[in-house]
Amino acid sequence: MNQADISKIVSKLRIKVPPEHRRLRGPQGPEGRLNKLRKTVTGLIKYERIELNYRRGDEARQYAERLISEAISHGDCHKPTMEIADYWLLEKQLVHKLFKVLVPRYENYNTAFTKMYKAPQTYYGRNIDKAVLELRGNPYPSLTNKQSNNRLLLQNVLLDAAKYDYRQAKYAEMADKMSKTEELQTKLDNNPESKPSESS
Amino acid sequence: MIPRLTYVINILKNLERNIIQSFGYPPKELALAYAHQKQVPRQSTKFTLKDLVGDGILLAVPKFRRTVEKRWKRKFGSPDYVWKMLVPKTNIAICNECGHHHERGRLCGNCYKRIETETKEIQAKIEEKLGNNKPIENDVIVLYDGEKLPDETKEFWQGKRIVEMKKERPQWFSKNLLQKTTQQPSDSKDVKPTDLA
Amino acid sequence: MKQRALSLSKTLLLSHNSKGLPAIRCISTKEAIDRRHHLFDLEKKRQLENIGRIEKIEVNYKGVPNDCTLIMNKDISTPYDCARHLGEWHTESSALALLDGTVYWDMHRPLTENCTLELQRFNIAEPQQVNKAFWRTCSLVLGACATVAFKDSVPVHLHSFPGPDIRSGSFIYDIDLPTLPDWKPTPQELHTLSAEYVQLCRKQLPIERLDVSQELALEMFVDNQHKAKQIPSIAKATGKVSLYKVDKFVDISKGPLISNTAQIGRVAVTSVHALTGSPDSEVKKLYRFQGVALPTGVILNHFAFSILTERAKKLNSARSPINPFADQSNPAHESIAARA
Numbered sequence: 001m002n003q004a005d006i007s008k009i010v011s012k013l014r015i016k017v018p019p020e021h022r023r024l025r026g027p028q029g030p031e032g033r034l035n036k037l038r039k040t041v042t043g044l045i046k047y048e049r050i051e052l053n054y055r056r057g058d059e060a061r062q063y064a065e066r067l068i069s070e071a072i073s074h075g076d077c078h079k080p081t082m083e084i085a086d087y088w089l090l091e092k093q094l095v096h097k098l099f100k101v102l103v104p105r106y107e108n109y110n111t112a113f114t115k116m117y118k119a120p121q122t123y124y125g126r127n128i129d130k131a132v133l134e135l136r137g138n139p140y141p142s143l144t145n146k147q148s149n150n151r152l153l154l155q156n157v158l159l160d161a162a163k164y165d166y167r168q169a170k171y172a173e174m175a176d177k178m179s180k181t182e183e184l185q186t187k188l189d190n191n192p193e194s195k196p197s198e199s200s
Numbered sequence: 201m202i203p204r205l206t207y208v209i210n211i212l213k214n215l216e217r218n219i220i221q222s223f224g225y226p227p228k229e230l231a232l233a234y235a236h237q238k239q240v241p242r243q244s245t246k247f248t249l250k251d252l253v254g255d256g257i258l259l260a261v262p263k264f265r266r267t268v269e270k271r272w273k274r275k276f277g278s279p280d281y282v283w284k285m286l287v288p289k290t291n292i293a294i295c296n297e298c299g300h301h302h303e304r305g306r307l308c309g310n311c312y313k314r315i316e317t318e319t320k321e322i323q324a325k326i327e328e329k330l331g332n333n334k335p336i337e338n339d340v341i342v343l344y345d346g347e348k349l350p351d352e353t354k355e356f357w358q359g360k361r362i363v364e365m366k367k368e369r370p371q372w373f374s375k376n377l378l379q380k381t382t383q384q385p386s387d388s389k390d391v392k393p394t395d396l397a
Numbered sequence: 398m399k400q401r402a403l404s405l406s407k408t409l410l411l412s413h414n415s416k417g418l419p420a421i422r423c424i425s426t427k428e429a430i431d432r433r434h435h436l437f438d439l440e441k442k443r444q445l446e447n448i449g450r451i452e453k454i455e456v457n458y459k460g461v462p463n464d465c466t467l468i469m470n471k472d473i474s475t476p477y478d479c480a481r482h483l484g485e486w487h488t489e490s491s492a493l494a495l496l497d498g499t500v501y502w503d504m505h506r507p508l509t510e511n512c513t514l515e516l517q518r519f520n521i522a523e524p525q526q527v528n529k530a531f532w533r534t535c536s537l538v539l540g541a542c543a544t545v546a547f548k549d550s551v552p553v554h555l556h557s558f559p560g561p562d563i564r565s566g567s568f569i570y571d572i573d574l575p576t577l578p579d580w581k582p583t584p585q586e587l588h589t590l591s592a593e594y595v596q597l598c599r600k601q602l603p604i605e606r607l608d609v610s611q612e613l614a615l616e617m618f619v620d621n622q623h624k625a626k627q628i629p630s631i632a633k634a635t636g637k638v639s640l641y642k643v644d645k646f647v648d649i650s651k652g653p654l655i656s657n658t659a660q661i662g663r664v665a666v667t668s669v670h671a672l673t674g675s676p677d678s679e680v681k682k683l684y685r686f687q688g689v690a691l692p693t694g695v696i697l698n699h700f701a702f703s704i705l706t707e708r709a710k711k712l713n714s715a716r717s718p719i720n721p722f723a724d725q726s727n728p729a730h731e732s733i734a735a736r737a
Contacts (some may be wrong), residue, residue, distance in 0.1 A: 093334065
């Protein structure tokens, strides 16, 4: 059965998008949910790092990623994309920011455009999971403490040395192959030269 | 409507009866017909225990013995629903940077507090300096006291929004962040993503 | 057991001057280990008693969670004790101590004077020295595991291990097995060795250090001729030989080692290669045991670790102690051991 290639029609986001959205119950119902998410996405684009409840942050993240990926793939001359941006971004200066700042920033990214962290829990009270949602590449101090990229850690030293070894072996192999082919070539060149001399 | 009518009629009747009783009855000789009303002496209304208990008080009472399983279920709960026992938290890790405890998978509270205050300051500065009315067309670069812009062509810096914080760079905010914005200008083709997790 | 060791040491002391004692050769590996361990304990006790009046030193701790000053006992308190004041995490995660920003110190080695202390973990920004200490410890423990793993009928004479070279991909111990002239370990045997190693690590044994005089060191290693030959050159520099003990197993090593075998995480003894000596050296054949290890807590998937083990299987090209260079007349085995 030939399945049409829909990968170009709908952008595949680099975050997990569940099949059903959260309802985010409120007095205004589904419309209120969308309004709230609009405000959240506007805030995210504007401030580039916001603190909010985990559930709303997760939903807003999906919409923000979709917005940015649409902007990247279609650009600002595309009318439907402009309408989407107009709907989602309540402050119109941010539409400029989206197309002129964020698109060039995220054009060549292989990863998602946003990052969400779980904030520390508040004890002695009603605990609602809080999160920090931010756009990657923001100018603020980083929230990750990840040290695993440190090239001096033991595992990284060992792996780098193994990689170097492997590459050296490969280069040697390739050099060997090249020299062998050259030898063969020279042999072949020599043979036809000798033949006419013999015949003559 | 009708209940109201009967209500009014009842009131009138009561009124009539009260008036006649208060003013006394007319003499018997004048009456057309009268009924003998036996003055039944009212019994003394003493309330004894027998009246209370009498045949017995009807109270709710357990019909069957509560099984030990049910007792346990009430006391301890169930892991499928609500577990009523205290469960030790085994997901507490120690932050490498500051040595404080935090839940694994979440941000370290101590580190986050410090970064949060700094972020809010920068955000406030951006709002204050760059305003909210003009269309935003460039990235923001944050510079601290005594810092110069990295070496780049003047065209690169034109239009870039620079925010100067009037304080020293905190030790934990590394300068390398600037490298992201000091990427080569757009005419070079091999721009690599710098933010791989 | 103690009496036996004592009697042995007495006979040896009495006949110290006479050479070529057949009695020494009759000591089994196990007995030799016990004897060494016993002598180590005695010496440690003696050194502790020698201190006399306990003096106090100020140790300025710098680091996480906050800088503080600790008042510790001179020549008795170790950086491990300082870590205990700070918290359990500090005791478990610190592998090495850095004094005054320059000298790397073992965690269980007593501090001698006022200093600035920093505790080094495996995931700090500059872990080069910690990694080297880790590699050295792995070699030492490999020697321990080899002495324990072989049957009593096979005498195991540890020769030496060279200085740590992490980029080579494996840590080494050169061992002399006189009764096994041609031995090629089967994968099963290597697996058993690795299992022994892991068992040793899971016992969570602290690694203690002791500086002893040359004579006592020679006494302790009387059964091991290779070590006995290395000791004079090792002691040349300072007159003292630094010994490390890991639960009954005592060995010689120069540099700092990590604090506890529990800090050795994933480990594999990958291969054993035979090194033939040059015709004029005394030792004809040495077996080079090779392995690779990672600290506890390092998460690496099995494929990446398999890459490391495959690489560690290849013969490590570190200098062989019995045949260092073809043209070098002076066998440099002592300098290798001295550097380890």
